[in-house]
Amino acid sequence: MAHRIVDKEKLSENVYRMEIEAKYVAEAREPGQFVLIAYDNDRSERIPLTIADVDLDKGTITVIFQAVGKSTIEFASLNVGDSFDAVAGPLGNPTDIEKYGKVVCVGGGIGNAPLYPIVKALKQAGNEVISILGARNKELLILEEQFKEISDEIITVTDDGSYGRKALVTEPLGELCSKGEIDLCVAIGPAIMMKFCCQTTKKYDIPTIVSLNSIMVDGTGMCGGCRVEVGGETKFTCVDGPEFDGHKVDFDQLIKRLGSYKKYEQQAAAEHNCKLEGKL
Amino acid sequence: KERMKIPQQPMPEQDPNERRSNINEVALGYTEEQARIEAMRCLDCKNAPCIEGCPVQIDIRSFVKQIADGKFTEALDTIKQTSLLPAVCGRVCPQETQCQETCTLGKVMKDPMKAVSIGRLERYVADRCAEQSESPKVAEDTGKKVAIVGSGPGGLVAAADCRRAGHKVTVFEAFHKPGGVLMYGIPEFRLPKELVAKEIETLKQMDVEIMCNFIIGKTRSISQLMNEDGYDAMFLAVGAGLPRFMNIPGENLIGVYSANEYLTRANLMNAYKFGSESDTPIIRGGKVAVIGGGNVAMDAARTALRLGAESVKLIYRRTEKEMPARIEEIHHAKEEGVEVNILKSPIEYKGDEEGWVKSMVCQSFELGEPDDSGRRRPVPIEGSEEEFEIDTVIVAIGNKANPLLRRATPELEYNKWGNINIGENCETNLPGVYAGGDAALGAATVILAMGHGRTAAKAINDYLAEKS
Ligand SMILES: Cc1cc2nc3c(=O)[nH]c(=O)nc-3n(C[C@H](O)[C@H](O)[C@H](O)COP(=O)(O)OP(=O)(O)OC[C@H]3O[C@@H](n4cnc5c(N)ncnc54)[C@H](O)[C@@H]3O)c2cc1C
Ligand SMILES: Cc1cc2nc3c(=O)[nH]c(=O)nc-3n(C[C@H](O)[C@H](O)[C@H](O)COP(=O)(O)OP(=O)(O)OC[C@H]3O[C@@H](n4cnc5c(N)ncnc54)[C@H](O)[C@@H]3O)c2cc1C
Ligand code: SF4
Ligand code: SF4
Ligand code: FES
Numbered sequence: 001m002a003h004r005i006v007d008k009e010k011l012s013e014n015v016y017r018m019e020i021e022a023k024y025v026a027e028a029r030e031p032g033q034f035v036l037i038a039y040d041n042d043r044s045e046r047i048p049l050t051i052a053d054v055d056l057d058k059g060t061i062t063v064i065f066q067a068v069g070k071s072t073i074e075f076a077s078l079n080v081g082d083s084f085d086a087v088a089g090p091l092g093n094p095t096d097i098e099k100y101g102k103v104v105c106v107g108g109g110i111g112n113a114p115l116y117p118i119v120k121a122l123k124q125a126g127n128e129v130i131s132i133l134g135a136r137n138k139e140l141l142i143l144e145e146q147f148k149e150i151s152d153e154i155i156t157v158t159d160d161g162s163y164g165r166k167a168l169v170t171e172p173l174g175e176l177c178s179k180g181e182i183d184l185c186v187a188i189g190p191a192i193m194m195k196f197c198c199q200t201t202k203k204y205d206i207p208t209i210v211s212l213n214s215i216m217v218d219g220t221g222m223c224g225g226c227r228v229e230v231g232g233e234t235k236f237t238c239v240d241g242p243e244f245d246g247h248k249v250d251f252d253q254l255i256k257r258l259g260s261y262k263k264y265e266q267q268a269a270a271e272h273n274c275k276l277e278g279k280l
Numbered sequence: 281k282e283r284m285k286i287p288q289q290p291m292p293e294q295d296p297n298e299r300r301s302n303i304n305e306v307a308l309g310y311t312e313e314q315a316r317i318e319a320m321r322c323l324d325c326k327n328a329p330c331i332e333g334c335p336v337q338i339d340i341r342s343f344v345k346q347i348a349d350g351k352f353t354e355a356l357d358t359i360k361q362t363s364l365l366p367a368v369c370g371r372v373c374p375q376e377t378q379c380q381e382t383c384t385l386g387k388v389m390k391d392p393m394k395a396v397s398i399g400r401l402e403r404y405v406a407d408r409c410a411e412q413s414e415s416p417k418v419a420e421d422t423g424k425k426v427a428i429v430g431s432g433p434g435g436l437v438a439a440a441d442c443r444r445a446g447h448k449v450t451v452f453e454a455f456h457k458p459g460g461v462l463m464y465g466i467p468e469f470r471l472p473k474e475l476v477a478k479e480i481e482t483l484k485q486m487d488v489e490i491m492c493n494f495i496i497g498k499t500r501s502i503s504q505l506m507n508e509d510g511y512d513a514m515f516l517a518v519g520a521g522l523p524r525f526m527n528i529p530g531e532n533l534i535g536v537y538s539a540n541e542y543l544t545r546a547n548l549m550n551a552y553k554f555g556s557e558s559d560t561p562i563i564r565g566g567k568v569a570v571i572g573g574g575n576v577a578m579d580a581a582r583t584a585l586r587l588g589a590e591s592v593k594l595i596y597r598r599t600e601k602e603m604p605a606r607i608e609e610i611h612h613a614k615e616e617g618v619e620v621n622i623l624k625s626p627i628e629y630k631g632d633e634e635g636w637v638k639s640m641v642c643q644s645f646e647l648g649e650p651d652d653s654g655r656r657r658p659v660p661i662e663g664s665e666e667e668f669e670i671d672t673v674i675v676a677i678g679n680k681a682n683p684l685l686r687r688a689t690p691e692l693e694y695n696k697w698g699n700i701n702i703g704e705n706c707e708t709n710l711p712g713v714y715a716g717g718d719a720a721l722g723a724a725t726v727i728l729a730m731g732h733g734r735t736a737a738k739a740i741n742d743y744l745a746e747k748s
């Protein structure tokens with residue numbers, strides 16, 4: 001089945017939003033779930049991307065991704081009318097959406113994309129939502145407008161101070177926690193950011209949910225490549241997660257495992273870029 | 281008897297030194313002359329005990345005789361009455377514990393490996409007559425719909441049999457290519473993917489619809505298929521799933537793989553062509569250790585060699601006699617340079633600062649009293665720990681039931697091992713829902729999964745006939 005791209009937008013340097021036909025996935029999907037997506041069945045990797053949104057009338061899903069290596073750079077080079085060979089999902093467990101009370105949602109970089117549907121659902125479930133959005137610089141801050149519409153309060157920070165407050169997300173997070181009244185924290189972003197968010201909330205004993213981005217192959221529990229240690233036990237991110245109690249996750253191990261194929265990935269990206277340049 | 285003097289025909293094979301660096305098939309197949317001579321070794325036993333040894337009861341005596349007489353097309357027709365994938369089974373069946381174990385000639389020779397080479401003959405006719413065989417006839421449309429979940433050998437056989445009865449059949453497959461373990465587990469050098477692709481082509485010609493990237497329990501649920509999408513019956517052949525680990529320190533270091541992941545990357549995702557024709561990486565080269573003694577372990581070890589490993593150690597807790605792998609494959613692995621280390625098992629992996637596995641600590645064992653399975657239980661020897669340097673570890677100690685479908689379908693009953701609970705006709709506790717293969721048996725074999733596919737399809741066809 002071919003999955004046609006019906007809309008594409010560049011959100012910032014290297015970050016793209018794509019709307020893709022995937023009727024069954026759209027119908028079944030709940031916030032927090034992801035798809036495995038591949039351009040060419042004979043050659044491509046199966047890349048996990050969170051479903052940022054769905055349109056049931058059009059039978060489409062929206063993904064937001066950062067072009068970081070061979071496969072995502074290739075995705076970015078596709079245009080409306082092109083098709084993906086595979087969009088499999090929705091995978092992973094949906095977020096536990098309940099009325100918790102006051103929830104702080106922290107998004108870092110591309111993490112805003114997977115965070116967005118969760119915030120939307122939490123808001124609909126009657127929670128008071130404070131969103132903290134962080135990025136390296138102004139250019140990389142995505143979805144601010146969308147978050148504004150669904151958050152009760154929004155705090156933006158950049159590493160270099162080019163927009164919002166010059167700070168790391170953990171600063172405003174720590175301040176909110178110290179004031180009390182926070183019932184839940186949801187943090188999604190680079191593993192290192194989630195690690196420090198969890199350290200921050202741990203001090204105040206605020207339950208914290210994180211969504212992990214381990215390296216995946218099948219996404220159905222068959223390969224074990226996505227394993228992480230949570231509370232001293234080995235879990236498979238694709239079938240046991242992707243969301244976990246952040247206070248129990250061994251982030252150092254996750255970060256190391258994310259580097260498993262660095263050597264190969266750099267080679268692939270370099271060769272791919274050469275080819276792309278040749279075409280331009 | 282004169283026949284007993286005919287020498288067993290050896291299987292022509294690629295030279296071990298050459299084949300360890302290519303992925304082409306190792307066994308090259310008999311010539312016509314070899315096939316006929318081998319077939320003449322058959323004693324034409326009246327009771328043909330070989331047939332009882334075959335899980336699907338192929339009429340072995342007849343097809344072997346037809347080969348001896350040079351009637352190859354007829355031989356294939358005989359096989360096809362009961363088995364749909366002879367090119368596959370002839371290659372991968374553990375014949376020494378099935379049809380060749382009960383063969384009279386093997387009994388006389390006191391070695392099932394010296395029995396009539398039934399598998400090799402089966403393969404010969406399947407390959408020889410591949411072009412001649414036409415796709416099976418399909419009965420008139422019944423208006424009934426059958427869903428097959430999983431496209432491994434169990435699913436493929438059930439799909440063909442249900443379609444032949446005239447039902448509309450859809451196969452749902454989680455991966456992007458159909459074939460199950462035949463595609464992602466068993467390597468090319470043992471089972472060329474082209475053969476599997478051809479069987480799937482036959483199904484398509486019969487108008488079986490194959491929906492890939494479609495995960496039942498996620499994309500659609502069992503009850504949605506049955507209650508909303510109009511399927512009248514369903515066969516679940518989702519395989520075994522979740523890989524087992526040993527839960528020892530360091531098992532999550534980088535470079536420690538499950539065999540499932542390692543083989544999926546190498547086979548299905550073509551990681552051996554990384555760079556030019558595949559985007560999926562795999563850690564290559566270096567010193568590799570494979571833990572386990574089954575077919576999966578042998579496949580992983582031999583795949584590692586082909587991916588350029590400096591050395592491959594196979595580490596097994598018992599002795600070679602207890603290894604569940606096929607004798608032929610253990611032999612092939614050794615010929616290619618796999619070092620077999622018996623009576624050893626890892627107790628810890630150690631890594632460097634960046635999280636890469638660097639060494640493993642192994643303990644030695646001796647064999648004690650037999651356990652429940654009748655195999656002598658390995659007992660650890662105190663103070664026998666030794667440390668090996670290692671760059672990659674592949675854990676091949678079996679699978680547990682896949683949790684995905686189970687969590688999505690709490691109403692489906694499972695047995696105490698976590699496999700789907702089935703009755704004699706592969707029926708589950710849900711009306712119209714049948715299951716089989718590895719999903720019901722735990723890890724089994726291709727032919728057993730196919731047998732289930734057959735049984736379930738027959739039950740489904742009967743059930744649907746009754747319903748209308
Ligand atoms: C559940 C989940 C949801 C995700 N959602 C999003 C999202 O919404 N938007 C987004 O931009 N990114 C998301 N990611 C991360 C995304 O999958 C990776 O950025 C992508 O796989 C990189 O592939 P590449 O070939 O372009 O780059 P590469 O250069 O090959 O890899 C770059 C880095 O990405 C990681 N990576 C590589 N291959 C995989 C893989 N097969 N699975 C997971 N990670 C891998 C590794 O850490 C690697 O170092 C998600 C990951 C997971 C597990
Ligand atoms: C490396 C290896 C070597 C082996 N060697 C031999 C051998 O030499 N001889 C032998 O007889 N046996 C061998 N086996 C065992 C044999 O392959 C299996 O017993 C057999 O394939 C089981 O068939 P199956 O139809 O039950 O399932 P599988 O072949 O496991 O196929 C199941 C299929 O279902 C799909 N699936 C799973 N969940 C879902 C879902 N929810 N929705 C849709 N699709 C789903 C999977 O992706 C898969 O394609 C080997 C196994 C392995 C792993
Ligand atoms: S299907 Fe397998 S067990 Fe049966 S005759 Fe053929 S090789 Fe032997
Ligand atoms: S048991 Fe062996 S020798 Fe006897 S008929 Fe069968 S294949 Fe031939
Ligand atoms: S991605 Fe294979 S088990 Fe999770």
Ligand SMILES: [Mg+2]
Nearest residue numbers: 045069070071
């Ligand atoms: Mg990549």
